[in-house]
Amino acid sequence: MQENTAPATEESRTPSAHDLDVLSRQLGRPVRDVVEIPARCVCGNPLVAATAPRLSNGTPFPTTFYLTHPVITSAVSRLEAGGTMNEMNDRLAADSGLAEAYRGAHEAYLRARDEIAGRSGTGDVPEIAGVSAGGMPTRVKCLHVLVGHSLAAGPGVNPLGDEALDAIAEWWTKDRCYCAGAWETEGEAPSKDLSRHGPQGLPGIVGRPAPVRKSQSTSPTTEEGTA
């Protein structure tokens, strides 16, 4: 269901000043130590931010891929609230093929982080060697992490992140822009951290209701854009 996207180029990965402004608006707080934009909306806005594995204050930071787009974040929160993680954890325990693929996702996450460390000049971060995020390699503890990884890596790398993306298709798909109205675009970008940070440092937008479902299957003859 997901097609392959073009690989990120150095130009598209490098965060512009505008990207950093958009990220802070998406998250409701200033962003720090974002070194790459690994996934973008079709309109160009960031979907995921990559944070250096060592922050500029020296802190090791294992969560490399951070889902920033509020529409996706709230849709994934809805999945979490609906019990998707329990169901995935049950399947991980019962399905050795899935468990193996998920371990592969963990290893891919670590490799991608090493590459980012190399490109960003962070160097080795031994404190978090072998530590990925989101519960990988054996548990699912945060679907936002898995979806962020899937968006950054493309389909076929993180099976449970891919599943979660398919499961939010009624609220977000990568072929359309959902940015309009998704964050405050007027005034100054946040200069103070106004958000609550949950596990994984998720911003306060978690827990908002999922976006209204776009009418599609209710009336097959209705074209988009008439609403």
Ligand SMILES: [Zn+2]
């Ligand atoms: Zn967009």
